[in-house]
Amino acid sequence: MAAEIKVKKKTVYLFIAVIVILLIAVYLSFYYIPEVTQANKIKAYKTAMFESLVCQYSCPVIEQIIGNSTILAPQVQCIQNCTQELRAKGYNENEFSNEDLLTDNLLQDTIGVIDSCREINKDNLGSTNYTIFFPCALQGLTEIRANYTYLD
Numbered sequence: 001m002a003a004e005i006k007v008k009k010k011t012v013y014l015f016i017a018v019i020v021i022l023l024i025a026v027y028l029s030f031y032y033i034p035e036v037t038q039a040n041k042i043k044a045y046k047t048a049m050f051e052s053l054v055c056q057y058s059c060p061v062i063e064q065i066i067g068n069s070t071i072l073a074p075q076v077q078c079i080q081n082c083t084q085e086l087r088a089k090g091y092n093e094n095e096f097s098n099e100d101l102l103t104d105n106l107l108q109d110t111i112g113v114i115d116s117c118r119e120i121n122k123d124n125l126g127s128t129n130y131t132i133f134f135p136c137a138l139q140g141l142t143e144i145r146a147n148y149t150y151l152d
Helices: 009-057 076-088 106-120 130-145
Strands: 061-066 069-074
Touching: 009 076, 009 106, 009 130, 061 130, 069 076, 069 130, 106 130
Parallel strands: none
Antiparallel strands: 061 069
């Protein structure tokens, strides 16, 4: 006579529970946690880039001799400080793909604000009035910040 294996229901349920828990652990380990970690890194990078732009557009505009003419432009040392702060955070510009960075409209909104301010602050000769352009861009960037919670 064939030997019958008696397995209690409790043991079967326990075995199924262990399998389900293992599947969940594998899912979390290989998919969910890496995806969330990557998304958080991208948000941190976008925040750092945005803060650097805000810093640069906050720089004082002073008269500078460029080429053969004197123009109003942001203070060079201030711009360098802003970009150096960004570099100090250790981001690699090739760390994220364009697809990673274009998951929302932050880049498009930022470019739109800057282009709009540049366009509305041109004089009759087509030159940008930087005294007005930089505060305009800074105000626009400040308004954009409210649309992206990760920038806070």
